[in-house]
Amino acid sequence: MDFGLTREQEMIKKMVREFAQNEVKPLAAEIDETEEFPWENVKKMARYGLMGIPFPTKYGGAGGDYLSYILAVEELSKVCATTGVILSAHTSLCCGCIYENGNEDQKMKYLVPLNKGELVGAFALTEPNAGTDASGQQTVAVKDGDEYILNGSKIFITNGATADVFIVFAMTDRSKGVRGITAFIVEKGTKGFSVGKVEEKLGIRASSTAELIFEDCRIPEENLLGAEGKGFGIAMKTLDGGRIGIAAQALGIAEGALEESARYMKERKQFGKPIARNQGMQWMIADMDTKVEAARGLVYKAVWMKANGYRYSMDAARAKLYAAEVAMEITTKAIQIFGGYGYTKEYPVERMFRDAKITEIYEGTSQVQKMVIAAGVLS
Amino acid sequence: MNIIVCIKQVPDTTEVKIDPVKGTLIRNGVPSIINPDDMNALEEALRIKDNHGAKVTVITMGPPQAENALREALAMGADEAVLITDRAFAGADTLATSRVLAAAVKKFEYDIVFAGRQAIDGDTAQVGPEMAEHLGIPQITYVQKVEVENDGLKVEKALEKGYMVMKTDTPVLLTAIKELNEPRYMSANLIFEAFNKEIQIWDAGKLSLSSDLLGLKGSPTQVRKSVTKELKGKGEVIDMSPKESAEYAVNKLKEKLIV
Numbered sequence: 090m091d092f093g094l095t096r097e098q099e100m101i102k103k104m105v106r107e108f109a110q111n112e113v114k115p116l117a118a119e120i121d122e123t124e125e126f127p128w129e130n131v132k133k134m135a136r137y138g139l140m141g142i143p144f145p146t147k148y149g150g151a152g153g154d155y156l157s158y159i160l161a162v163e164e165l166s167k168v169c170a171t172t173g174v175i176l177s178a179h180t181s182l183c184c185g186c187i188y189e190n191g192n193e194d195q196k197m198k199y200l201v202p203l204n205k206g207e208l209v210g211a212f213a214l215t216e217p218n219a220g221t222d223a224s225g226q227q228t229v230a231v232k233d234g235d236e237y238i239l240n241g242s243k244i245f246i247t248n249g250a251t252a253d254v255f256i257v258f259a260m261t262d263r264s265k266g267v268r269g270i271t272a273f274i275v276e277k278g279t280k281g282f283s284v285g286k287v288e289e290k291l292g293i294r295a296s297s298t299a300e301l302i303f304e305d306c307r308i309p310e311e312n313l314l315g316a317e318g319k320g321f322g323i324a325m326k327t328l329d330g331g332r333i334g335i336a337a338q339a340l341g342i343a344e345g346a347l348e349e350s351a352r353y354m355k356e357r358k359q360f361g362k363p364i365a366r367n368q369g370m371q372w373m374i375a376d377m378d379t380k381v382e383a384a385r386g387l388v389y390k391a392v393w394m395k396a397n398g399y400r401y402s403m404d405a406a407r408a409k410l411y412a413a414e415v416a417m418e419i420t421t422k423a424i425q426i427f428g429g430y431g432y433t434k435e436y437p438v439e440r441m442f443r444d445a446k447i448t449e450i451y452e453g454t455s456q457v458q459k460m461v462i463a464a465g466v467l468s
Numbered sequence: 469m470n471i472i473v474c475i476k477q478v479p480d481t482t483e484v485k486i487d488p489v490k491g492t493l494i495r496n497g498v499p500s501i502i503n504p505d506d507m508n509a510l511e512e513a514l515r516i517k518d519n520h521g522a523k524v525t526v527i528t529m530g531p532p533q534a535e536n537a538l539r540e541a542l543a544m545g546a547d548e549a550v551l552i553t554d555r556a557f558a559g560a561d562t563l564a565t566s567r568v569l570a571a572a573v574k575k576f577e578y579d580i581v582f583a584g585r586q587a588i589d590g591d592t593a594q595v596g597p598e599m600a601e602h603l604g605i606p607q608i609t610y611v612q613k614v615e616v617e618n619d620g621l622k623v624e625k626a627l628e629k630g631y632m633v634m635k636t637d638t639p640v641l642l643t644a645i646k647e648l649n650e651p652r653y654m655s656a657n658l659i660f661e662a663f664n665k666e667i668q669i670w671d672a673g674k675l676s677l678s679s680d681l682l683g684l685k686g687s688p689t690q691v692r693k694s695v696t697k698e699l700k701g702k703g704e705v706i707d708m709s710p711k712e713s714a715e716y717a718v719n720k721l722k723e724k725l726i727v
Contacts, residue, residue, distance in 0.1 A: 096536075097663050100543060104654040138656035151657035161656070 094156070101142075101157040105164040108137060114168035120295035121171070121440050126251045127295055130172050135206020140179060144188055148196050149204035155396045156389065159337045163388075166341025167348070168437075170444035171295045173341055177334035178247040179203070183210025186256045186327045187274065190315040199254050199274060211252035212331075213243040213275075213301055214324050221457055223258075223324060224267045228303065230259035237261070237273065237313070239306040242285065245451070249299025250284045253277045256327075257303070258320045270320035274312040281306030292443035331452045332405040333395065336388045339412035339448035343381050346416075346423035346441045350374060353427055353436075364426075373426065377419050384412040403465040410458035413448035420445045469522040469616075469638075471513040472573050473546070474583040474599070475506040477530050477537040486694045493589055502537045505584025509644035511651040512614055513582050514545045520616050523547050525576060529557060529568050535667055542662035543654035554671040559684030562590075566598030567686065571675040573603060579638040580621070585610060585645045593643070600641035608634055612647040 094102065113130055120127050134140055142158035144150025151157075158180060166173030187200045187210075202208040219225040228241025239259055246255075255275045262269035275282060285300030315323050351374060354365035364370050391408040394401035420442040424431035431438045449455045479498040487494050502510070513524045526541040528534050529552040538549035552572050560568070573581055581603070586593035593609070600607035612631060613624035620637045626645055672682055680686060706713045721727045 096539070097659055100540065100654065100659050100662075101656060104543070104656070104659065108653050136655075137653055138658070142656050146657065151655075152660045153656060157656070157660075 094160075097153070098157050098160060101153065102160045102164060104137070105139070105161045108133070108139075109164050109168045109172075113165060113172050117169035117171070118434065118437065118440065120169075122294075122434075124289065124294045126297045127169075127172060127175070128251075130169075131175065131206065131209060134172075134176065139176065140206030141184060141200075141204025142180065144184060144200065144204050148188065149201035150184075151204075155333075156392045159333060159388065159392050162334055162337040163341040163344070166338040167345035170338055170342050170441070171293045173338040174247060174293055174296050174335070174447075175209075177331070177338055178212060179210045179252075181331040181334040182212030182247075182327055183252070183254060183256055185330050186212060186272070186323065187314070189326070190272070190319075190323050191274075194311065195274060195314070203254060208253035209248055209251055211246055211248040211255045212327065213246045213249075213255050213257045214328075215243060215245050216241070217244055221454060224270070224321065226258060226260050226270055228257070228259040229263070230261050230271060230273065230308070232261070232310075233307075235310045236307045237271075237310060239273070239275070239281070239303040239308055241303055243301040245288065246299055246301055247451070248297055249301055250287050250297045255301065256314065257301070258324055259303075261317050261320075265318060267321040268318050270324070271317050272314040272320040272323045273308050274314055275303075275306070275308055279306055279308070290447075292440070292445070292447055294443075328452055329402050329405050330395065332409040332458075333388065333391050333401075335448055335452045336384075336391065336405070336408040336412040339409070339416035339445065340381070340384050340388050342441050342445050342448070343377075343384060343412070343416045343419040346420045346438055346445075347374075347377050347381055349436070349438055349441075350377065350423045350426045370426065373422060377422055380415045381419065384408075384415040387411050403462055406453070406458040406461035409448070409453065410455050410462070413445075413455060416445035416448050469516065469520060469580070470576065470578045471516060471522050471524050471580045471582060472576055472578045473506070473510045473513045473524060473526045473541070474569055474573075474581065474596070475510060475526055475528050475537055475541060476503045476584070476587045476589075477501070477528065477534040478503045478587050478589045486696050488696070500533070500536065502540060503584050503587045503589075504646060505586060505644055507584070507651040508646055508648045509582035509584050509642070510541055510544060510546065511649045512611075512642075512644055513580070514652065515649065516580075516614070516616060517545065517547075522579075525550065527552060527569065527572050529553070529560075529565060529572075538667050539662045540654060542665055542667075543659040544652055545655070545658060548668070549665070550668045550670055552670045552675070554682075556672045556679060556682045559687060560682065561687035561689035562592050562594035562598060563688060564682055564686040566595045566602060567677065567681055568672075568675060569595065570599045570602035571677055572670060573599065575675075579640075581605070581639070581641040583641065583643050585643045596641060596643040603639075603641065605639045605641055606636055607641040607643070608636060609643040610645050611642045612645055614642065614648070 138151045141150035142153045143155045146152040162173050162177050184203050203210050230237040230239050257273050257275045260269050261271040281304045283302045285302045288298040355363050357364045387408040391404035394404045423438040430436050477500045480501040485494045516522050517524050524546045525548045526546045527550045535551050583596035608623050608625050610626040612626045615622040623634050625632045
C-alpha cells in the first residue's frame with residue numbers, strides 16, 4: 090500500500106495550485122457576483138493542457154493519469170468551485186463519455202478539440218420529469234433516413250449555455266424502457282437546438298446551468314454514441330466516473346474552507362490572544378482536518394479502483410456521499426470560526442458554504458449514493 | 469537558434485536561515501524552486517522559441533535532486549536538460565561554478581546563453597558575467613527586454629534610473645531581471661512528457677577540467693563566518709498629524725546628521 094503521489098502527480102498538483110492561486114482565486118468572488126461564465130479561466134486552462142488531462146496525446150489529451158485530473162479539480166475547487174465543476178463536467182462527463190464509447194471518427198472529430206480546450210463539453214441527461222429516476226426520459230429521437238430527429242428538453246445542464254459539444258440522451262424505442270435510451274453527440278448551432286432558461290443559483294453561480302430545447306433537431310446517424318438502446322448503461326457508467334470528479338470538487342471546497350479557517354484563527358485576536366489559542370477552537374479545527382483527510386482517503390481510493398480497472402461504483406458513491414457531507418460541515422464550521430465576518434462577502438467562506446450544497450445534489454443526490462451503496466452491501 | 473539557459477535550484481524563501489556554527493544555509497524542510505531570475509531567463513528563451521523557433525537547452529550544476537528543477541523547466545517547454553553533478557564540485561564559489569558551467573556550455577553550439585541576474589540564496593550576481601569571461605563572449609546584464617533582429621539582438625539593459633538600448637551580435641550572454649517578462653506555468657501535457665525525457669548527467673570527467681579548479685580547491689572565496697543580523701527593536705511609532713510627524717521625522721534625521 091502506497092499513499093504517496095508519483096513525481097508527475099506532485100508536479101501537476103504544484104502546477105495547478107500555482108495556477109489556481111494566481112489566476113483563478115482573484116476572479117472567484119467577482120464571477121460569483123456577476124454569474125458570468127469565466128471564459129478567461131477556461132482559455133487559460135486550455136493553454137496549460139488542463140482540459141484533457143487523463144486522455145492520450147493522440148486524442149489531444151495531456152497523456153496523464155486519472156488521479157492527476159482529480160488533483161486538478163481538487164486544487165481548482167479549493168479557490169473556485171465554479172471553475173472546478175466546469176472542468177469536471179467537461180472532462181468526466183463529456184470527454185470521458187466520448188473516450189469510452191465513441192468510435193475512432195468521433196474521437197478524432199470531437200475528443201481532440203475538446204481535450205485541447207478549443208471546445209467545451211457538456212452532458213445532458215436530466216429532464217423536468219427525469220431527475221433521480223433518469224430512466225423516465227421524455228426526449229425522443231426518431232430515425233429518419235440517415236438522421237435522427239430529436240424532440241424534447243433537458244434541464245440543469247452544467248456548461249449548458251456555453252458548451253460546444255453535448256452528449257444528449259433520448260428515447261429511440263419507448264417500448265423497451267431503459268433499453269430504448271440512446272446517446273447522441275450534438276453540436277451547438279445544430280438547427281432545432283436552442284438554449285432555454287439559464288438558472289440563477291445559490292452557489293457555483295458562474296457555471297452556466299441551462300435548459301436545452303430540441304425541436305425537430307436533426308442529428309446525423311454518425312453522431313450516435315455507442316449503439317442504439319445502450320444509452321442508459323453509457324449514462325450510468327459515465328456518472329460513476331463523474332461522481333469522483335464531484336467528490337474531488339467537494340473535497341477541494343472543504344480543504345479551501347479549512348485553509349481559510351486555520352489562517353484566520355491565527356490572525357484573529359479576541360480577549361488579547363489569537364483565537365487559535367483557545368482549545369475549543371483547536372478541537373474544532375482538528376475535527377475538520379480529520380474529516381477532510383477521511384474524505385481524501387475515500388476519493389483517492391475510488392480513483393485508484395477506477396485507474397486499476399476494478400468495479401468502482403460503490404467506491405465512487407461512498408466518496409461523493411462523504412466528501413459532499415464533509416464539504417457542507419466544514420464550510421458551516423468555517424463560517425462559525427469567522428463569526429460575523431464569515432457571514433459577509435468580505436471573506437470567501439460564505440461563498441464556499443453556498444458552493445458546497447450542490448455537491449450533495451448533482452450527479453446523483455446523497456440519497457442516490459446511499460441507494461448504490463446499500464444495493465452493493467445487500468446484494 | 470540555439471539557446472542555453474543556466475538555472476539554479478534554490479530554497480523557496482527570501483529569508484534563508486544560516487547555520488550559526490557551520491555558516492552554511494539551512495536547507496532542511498525548505499522546499500526548492502527554480503531561482504526567480506532564472507525563471508525570467510527561461511521564459512525569455514521559450515518566448516524566442518515560440519516566436520522565432522529555437523532549441524532551448526537548460527543546464528544546472530547542483531546535487532542530484534536538482535534534477536527536479538530541470539524537469540520543471542522541461543514542463544515549461546525546454547527541449548533538453550543537462551544536470552552537472554559531482555561531489556568534486558562541492559563548496560564551489562562563483563568562480564569555480566562559472567568555470568564548470570562555461571565548460572558545459574562549450575560542449576554545445578549556441579547563440580544565446582541566458583542566466584538569471586542573481587540567485588536568491590547567494591545574491592552575488594557574479595556567475596553569469598564570469599561565464600561570459602570564460603567563454604570569451606560579450607555579456608549584457610540586467611536585461612529587461614530582448615528583440616530578435618536579422619543581424620543579432622536589440623537588448624534593453626536596466627540602469628538605476630532608466631535603461632540603455634544595446635545592439636549585439638551573437639553569441640552573447642544575457643542575465644535576466646524580473647522586469648523582463650512574466651514566467652509561464654508548467655503545462656500538464658509537458659509535465660507528462662518531461663518525465664519521459666532523458667536528462668543527461670555530466671560529471672567532472674565529462675568536462676575535462678583539472679581537479680584543482682573545482683569545488684572548494686578551486687575557490688578563492690572561502691566563507692570564514694556568517695552571522696544573521698539581529699533585529700534592532702521595533703522602531704518608533706509616531707501618532708501625530710501628517711505635518712507634525714513630517715517635522716518630527718526631519719528633526720530626527722537632522723539630529724543624527726543624516727540631512
